[in-house]
Amino acid sequence: MGRWRTRALLAGAVAVLVFPVLLEQYKLYLASLTLVYLIMAIGLNLTLGYAGQISLAHAGFMSFGAYAVAILGPLGVPFEGGLLIGALFAFFWGIVLGFPALKVKHHYLAMVTLGFNIIVFLVIRNWESLTGGSFGISGIARPQWGPLRFQSDREYFYYILGWTVLVVASAHWILHSRWGRAFRAIRENEMRAEVVGVSLRNYKLMAFAIGSAYAGVGGALFAPLLTYIDPGAFTLDRSIQFLMMVVMGGLGRFEGPFIGAVVVTLLPELLRASEGFYLIIFSLAVILMMLFMPKGLVGVWDWLVCWITRRVVGPADPPAPAEPAAVLEPK
Amino acid sequence: MTDVFQLLVAGLSIGSIYAMAAIGFVLLWQTSNTINFAQGEFVVLPAFVMVLFLTVFRFPFAAAFVATVIVSTLLLGLLVKKALVDRLIKMGVLPLVIATIGLSMLIRYSLQQFWTPLALPFPPIFSRQPIRVGGVIFSFEEVMNVLFAAVVIGGLQLLIRRTKLGWAMQAVAQNRDLASILGINVSRLVGLTFMLNAALTAVAAILIAPVYLVKYDIGIGIGLKAFYAAIIGGFNQVRGALLGGLLVGLVETYSAAYISNQFRDAFALIIIIGVLLLKPEGLLGVKEEWA
Numbered sequence A: 001m002g003r004w005r006t007r008a009l010l011a012g013a014v015a016v017l018v019f020p021v022l023l024e025q026y027k028l029y030l031a032s033l034t035l036v037y038l039i040m041a042i043g044l045n046l047t048l049g050y051a052g053q054i055s056l057a058h059a060g061f062m063s064f065g066a067y068a069v070a071i072l073g074p075l076g077v078p079f080e081g082g083l084l085i086g087a088l089f090a091f092f093w094g095i096v097l098g099f100p101a102l103k104v105k106h107h108y109l110a111m112v113t114l115g116f117n118i119i120v121f122l123v124i125r126n127w128e129s130l131t132g133g134s135f136g137i138s139g140i141a142r143p144q145w146g147p148l149r150f151q152s153d154r155e156y157f158y159y160i161l162g163w164t165v166l167v168v169a170s171a172h173w174i175l176h177s178r179w180g181r182a183f184r185a186i187r188e189n190e191m192r193a194e195v196v197g198v199s200l201r202n203y204k205l206m207a208f209a210i211g212s213a214y215a216g217v218g219g220a221l222f223a224p225l226l227t228y229i230d231p232g233a234f235t236l237d238r239s240i241q242f243l244m245m246v247v248m249g250g251l252g253r254f255e256g257p258f259i260g261a262v263v264v265t266l267l268p269e270l271l272r273a274s275e276g277f278y279l280i281i282f283s284l285a286v287i288l289m290m291l292f293m294p295k296g297l298v299g300v301w302d303w304l305v306c307w308i309t310r311r312v313v314g315p316a317d318p319p320a321p322a323e324p325a326a327v328l329e330p331k
Numbered sequence B: 001m002t003d004v005f006q007l008l009v010a011g012l013s014i015g016s017i018y019a020m021a022a023i024g025f026v027l028l029w030q031t032s033n034t035i036n037f038a039q040g041e042f043v044v045l046p047a048f049v050m051v052l053f054l055t056v057f058r059f060p061f062a063a064a065f066v067a068t069v070i071v072s073t074l075l076l077g078l079l080v081k082k083a084l085v086d087r088l089i090k091m092g093v094l095p096l097v098i099a100t101i102g103l104s105m106l107i108r109y110s111l112q113q114f115w116t117p118l119a120l121p122f123p124p125i126f127s128r129q130p131i132r133v134g135g136v137i138f139s140f141e142e143v144m145n146v147l148f149a150a151v152v153i154g155g156l157q158l159l160i161r162r163t164k165l166g167w168a169m170q171a172v173a174q175n176r177d178l179a180s181i182l183g184i185n186v187s188r189l190v191g192l193t194f195m196l197n198a199a200l201t202a203v204a205a206i207l208i209a210p211v212y213l214v215k216y217d218i219g220i221g222i223g224l225k226a227f228y229a230a231i232i233g234g235f236n237q238v239r240g241a242l243l244g245g246l247l248v249g250l251v252e253t254y255s256a257a258y259i260s261n262q263f264r265d266a267f268a269l270i271i272i273i274g275v276l277l278l279k280p281e282g283l284l285g286v287k288e289e290w291a
Helices: A002-022 A025-050 A058-075 A079-103 A106-126 A153-176 A178-188 A190-195 A200-226 A236-249 A256-270 A272-292 A298-313 B002-032 B039-056 B061-091 B093-115 B140-162 B164-174 B176-181 B186-212 B219-233 B238-258 B264-278
Strands: B130-133 B136-139
Touching: A002 A025, A002 A153, A025 A058, A025 A153, A025 A178, A025 A200, A025 A236, A025 A256, A058 A079, A058 A106, A058 A200, A058 A236, A079 A106, A079 A200, A106 A236, A106 B219, A106 B264, A153 A178, A153 A200, A178 A190, A178 A200, A190 A200, A236 A256, A236 A272, A236 B093, A256 A272, A256 A298, A272 B061, A272 B093, B002 B039, B002 B136, B002 B140, B002 B164, B002 B186, B002 B219, B002 B238, B039 B061, B039 B093, B039 B186, B039 B219, B061 B093, B061 B186, B093 B219, B130 B140, B136 B140, B140 B164, B140 B186, B140 B238, B164 B176, B164 B186, B176 B186, B219 B238, B219 B264, B238 B264
Parallel strands: none
Antiparallel strands: B130 B136
């Protein structure tokens, strides 16, 4: 089993590295966008899926990264500097917003973050001297390391891929450290977690802030993708889109964001032929999925993995029991 | 000074419509833990239905009004409850949240695609004749909106406080399991609440349609205002949602008139943040036991 898993992972890695060579410009853009969304979804999965705190401000946090890069770039700050500042800014605001989360229940946090996203949108739309208002900022430079430049779409795709690997690895590390266990303990039963000595306050704040910081990283990578950003990219609708991504993928499962990001980015492209009906089909799909697969598409994924392993390895080796997906109970 | 009073009536008029949507929203939350992200579309759809009855079927006004309320109650109340809520309510808060987000998109874009992306005019219900009281001019329409909403909300309060149905709703809101043990059919009650909410949003729709025109996407704004109202006033109090709705309407009207039209949504949000920091259960809300 382990050997086959390593082989499958290796094959996947090679495919991700090689296939962009074959893609033309628009598909390359979609692949890059999927990676950015993946980073966003991993952040939200950490906050919501593992620590059980709903956030509808993810697009707002994303804008911090995007505007940090866009504003600081022309001032001579290297791209990575802007990215770091944006992520830290998102982290800081994550802590500020996380504070009410300590006092209030689920639906209040939904409202606070929803309000925050709208305020962020209004501020970036109206603070014209800094953000260019509704005209946005264009000509955002792509990163450059001395002679090594990531100017073409393909080079920039690999640059984003590098950050994605970093984010995935760090999320994996966090979730398998003491922190990840604490997050899960909080999600399953807050009171029990506190009784056995998990510091609710610190971990809840951290889960929120780290998820937000990932959104900042995603935003920073998003900005040079089209080399243009405007407030319209960071609306509440976008936050809801991220929420759907994580829930559709499968909450609290490591594979969830991968599935969610791919589905939400590529589904519109597949449904393109249906023109105006795309949103109707999409919303129907969301409702049907909640009705018949409330734990997300990760269930299909598990079934597929199980089926393939049985085919390849033989039925003697039962697949490792899957970690149960999270279902948030009303408190 | 006179325009202060005029704006007061205008603010109360729009605020009482928000209040109706917010009250329905709060009732749904209390009895079924549903955060209805489609509440705005629950207002828009009846407005379209009303246009259908009035202009296509040529119903007289009163008949069209009754027919709209009935259609809304069946479609947005009974059907939504049977098809979505019954199956998802056991899964916790989040799947239902996502489902209502899906539902809001489904209603919005179906109206745009199958009906019209344009704004439909809606005949005014009350005359727009200005009335003078002393030196102050009021719009008759606005005054009537406030009165009409007051009657509906007053009737609802009576229903909640004086009837067995209302007591059952309060009991379920306080403790579902206990209410169930006491012999209240919780599922049926949730269904009735959904129908009540749909009737409320239908009334709100008919009052707001002449003001905003009927367009597929106005629900986004109305739904948000209902959220704001519920947070400001308190999620577990009908009176709170009423106060919240009126406040949101007033703040919006005054800030648009005196401060800045661009930021008119921001002022309501600033109040929300203040409320959440100082009294997170809302102005009239009662602290719910934690966890």
